[in-house]
Amino acid sequence: MTSVSPAAERFPTLLSPLAIGPVTVRNRIVSTGHATRLADDQRAGPRLRAYHRARAAGGVGLIVTEASFITTEGSYSGAQLVNTDDSIIPSLTALADEVHAEGAALFGQLLHLGLEQSHRLDGTRVAAPGPSPVDSERYHTTGRAMSVDEIHDVTEAFAAAADRVRRAGLDGVEVAASHGYLLAQFLSPEINRRTDEYGGSFDRRLRFLVEVLQAVRTRIGHGLALGLRISGDEHTTDGLDGDLAVEVCRAVGALEADGRPLLDYVNVPIGSSRQIAGAVHIVSPMSTDLAISVPIAERISAEIDQPVLAVGRINHPALAEQVLASGAAQLVGMTRALIVDPEMPAKTAAGEVDEIRQCIACNQACIDRFHRGHGISCIQHPETGRETGLGIRRPTSAPKRVLVVGGGPAGMKAACVAAERGHTVTLVERDRSLGGQVRLAERLPRRSEFGGIIPNFEHELARAGVEVRLGVAADRSLIEVCEPDVVIVATGATVRPPMGELAEARVVDAWQVLRDEVEVGPNVLVADARCDWIGIGVAEHLAIERLGGRRRSVTLASTGHIAGETLPRYVRDLALGELHRLEVTQIPLVRLFGADADTVYLQHMASGLPVIVEQIDTVVVCQGHTAVDELAHELDGLVLGGRAVDVHVIGDARAPRTVEEATLEALEVASAI
Ligand SMILES: Cc1cc2nc3c(=O)[nH]c(=O)nc-3n(C[C@H](O)[C@H](O)[C@H](O)COP(=O)(O)OP(=O)(O)OC[C@H]3O[C@@H](n4cnc5c(N)ncnc54)[C@H](O)[C@@H]3O)c2cc1C
Ligand code: SF4
Known part of the structure; x- marks a missing residue:
């Protein structure tokens, strides 16, 4: 008699194989097509292969x-895949071999952007081809209509x-007709205004x-x-609404x-x-619903016989x-869940669900690094995208006693990595809880999920065997x-x-507001010199909060071209929508010069x-942070x-920035001890 593992009992559908046409995948977990900027010379080079191999080794199905x-x-x-001639084949074969060696299946996604492109490799603007000469609202390009010959060429x-x-040697092909791209x-009917056989x-x-x-089917059989x-x-x-998408799927599914x-x-x-309202869902940030595509996936699933893959913040x-058991879909895309924890499927299968590092949908080091022109990574797991270098955990041959001072993201990550390498690690934190500034960050509106960093690291610290001492402020004598x-x-x-x-x-300052330590009057100006999460978030917080049943009048004055200029664009755009809904007045490109009892003096930066x-009674300043580096100097x-x-010295103690740099510096230092 074969015994059923507790994990298989808890996740019977997720961990079960599925036939997708001729291919059987070992479980229902999919890393869906996502831009990484890890390709080299438009080929699947060592970085991209190592990235996917890590996920395959971690147990992903497809x-x-x-x-x-x-x-x-x-x-x-150059850091994207281009499949226009046979020179891509050897690198794809190498990728397939590596993924197959770890037991996962590999499909290749094919795309034409159509009207949704701005520039070419040489930096010049594209004459973007589409069904009709329609402009791109997001890229501000002017489209041109494709000829019938061109349509046939693209088909070929x-x-x-x-x-x-x-x-x-890959196992399948996925044709992308999603996200408003060419197909x-x-x-x-709004974009395609043709009157010929294609409109x-x-x-x-x-x-x-x-x-x-x-x-495609003719070619691949x-x-x-x-x-x-x-x-x-x-x-x-x-673009497509739910009804049209269902109609298309019903037609092609048959x-x-x-x-x-x-x-x-x-x-x-x-x-x-x-358009921005649609683009934010390409990688839905934490303020959006979990499992966001499931309702429409369920509608499509009801209309066709083929398996349906649901995606969008399926993070655990x-x-x-739950999604699979409900029958809404037969496969689940868990892409960011795999970016932050490549071993998530294996941990699930082993019944170690509490050990899974959960994605918090911050969009920072994954999609935002892509948007900033860099290879993707993760703020909680900077090993991602660095699998060929810092991602390799080398056990130490000379174990040392390591004292980490500070239990924010930098200290927690450094302690974990050092302990995993075999050092004896103690972490001291002066507060009664771990987390550092993350405990403030999670207080911003719609950002409570950011606090998920803390339990994720708490589990890692425990597993790595780090001794954590809370309520201990380190000074030179303690050391x-x-x-x-x-x-x-x-x-x-x-x-x-x-x-x-x-x-x-x-x-007052932003920290005082978030800690609820100060009174803020009904007419407030938020002076934001950083254009990050804080100014935009404090403005939203104050605009939501009611004073005597009435909403505050909030003005957000920032040094950026737009508020939240430095944020991941989908996070920023959702926040800008929220500020607009809350009628927050925005003044871009101004610096704070001074203020008196009821007037604020700004200076236009251009x-x-x-x-x-x-008529401003309270000024909230968001002027950034100062490093707490006295101890570092004492230890010189x-x-x-x-x-x-x-x-x-690592993280904000070196120079205040973000969690991304804090954990990366932690990884760099702790890997080198
Ligand atoms: C409101 C707010 C929102 C933010 N939002 C984001 C965001 O969305 N994304 C992002 O990436 N970043 C965000 N940040 C910035 C981010 O939180 C910091 O960059 C990050 O926490 C820095 O990590 P750290 O470990 O270097 O420092 P900290 O998080 O500051 O942690 C330092 C820790 O050291 C402890 N400590 C200090 N001195 C001693 C001592 N002598 N002995 C023992 N312990 C000591 C402190 O108590 C603290 O717990 C935000 C910051 C704030 C304030
Ligand atoms: S950077 Fe943030 S959104 Fe991206 S995978 Fe990591 S935790 Fe998730």
Whole structure:
């Protein structure tokens, strides 16, 4: 009699295999196609291969490669995959071999951006091709209508690229008609204004997509799986809504090729590149719903026989199991859950669910690094994207006593890594709880999930065997008593006091507001010199809070071109929408000059002219942070027992920034001890 493991009992559907056409995946967990900027020279080089191999080794069932571009149009960086000739095949074969060696299946995603592109590899603007000459609201490009010959050429380019995927040894092909890109543009009656055989009626608008799918199937045969990625709702004014997406899926789901289904699965995200309200759902931030595409995936699933893949903030195996058990979908995309913890599937299977590092949907080091032009990583797991270097945990051959001072993200990460390498690690934190500034960050509106960093690290600290001492403020004498070989100073930062001509005004800082330590009047100006989460979040917090049943009047004056300028764009855009809803007045490009009892004096950063805001009773300053680095200075040149003590300063104690740098510096230092 075979015994059933407790994990299999708890996650019976999630951990069960599934046939996707000719391919059987070992479980239902999918790393969906996502841009990484880890490719080298538009090929799957060592970094991209190591990235995917880590997820395959961690137990994922299926990996879909990031979109590879099937024409040189849309190719805007060397760090993306471009599948336009056979030179990509050897690198895809190497990727497939590595992923297969770890037991996962690998599909290749194919994409044409159509109207949704701004520049080419050489930096010049694209004459963006689409069904009709429609502008891109997001990229401010002017589109041009494709000729029928061009449509046929692109169809052939999809087929040829699919054939290369087949020859490279991958298990399937996914055609992307999602997120408002070329194939979706043809489906939309608003964007597709053609009057020829590719526009007008539903069937004619569908024609391009069907011809592409048929051409791809002809080339790959039925030995590979063929999938379609389509947004279940683009959330735009001119794209696919739920009804149209269902109609398209019903139509293509029913098609056959050689007496067998044309399609083997449908992948259903939501959102669109074309407009901000849709774009935020390409990678939904923490303020959006969990499992966000599931309702529309369920509708599509009810209409077709093929498995449906639901995505969007499915961040935990328990939630994934719930989605699958309900029958809403048969596969779950857990891409960010795998970016932050590549071993999530293996931990699930081993019944170690509490050990899973959970994604908090901050969007910072994954999609925002991509947007900033860098390879993706994770603020909680900076090993991601660095699998060939810092991601390798090398056990120490000379164990040392390591004292980490400070239990914020930097200290917690450093302690974990040092202990995992075999050092004896003690972490001292002067507060009664771990977390540092994260405890304040989670108080901002719609950002409570940010606090998830703390339990994630608490589990890691326990597993790594770090001794944690809370309520202990370290100074030089404590360190002399402890006699460590290495001290890692991660004492963080504190709020910068208000600066400017402010003596006569009522001035408070952001930390005081978030800690509820001060009274803020009904007419407030938030002076934001950082353009990060704090100014925008404090403005929202004050605008939501009611005084005597009435809303405050809030003005947000920032040094950016827009408030929240430095934030991940989807996070910022959702916040800007919220501020607009709350009627917060925004003044961009101004610095705080001074204030008196009821007037604030700003200076425009471009014109240099004064900007005066009257009838303000409280100024909230968000002027950034100052490093807490006294201990670091005290330890300069420390010698104990005749030996110089190795002292490292990391995170905000070095210079106040973000969790991304705090954990990365922790990893760098703790990997080198
Ligand atoms: C309101 C707010 C919102 C933010 N939002 C974000 C965000 O969304 N994303 C992001 O990436 N970053 C955000 N940040 C910044 C981020 O929190 C910090 O960059 C990060 O916490 C720095 O980590 P750290 O470990 O270096 O320092 P800290 O988090 O400051 O931790 C330092 C720790 O050291 C302890 N300590 C200090 N001196 C001693 C001593 N002598 N002995 C023992 N312990 C000591 C402190 O008590 C503290 O717990 C935000 C910050 C704030 C204030
Ligand atoms: S950076 Fe944030 S959103 Fe991205 S994977 Fe890590 S925790 Fe999740």
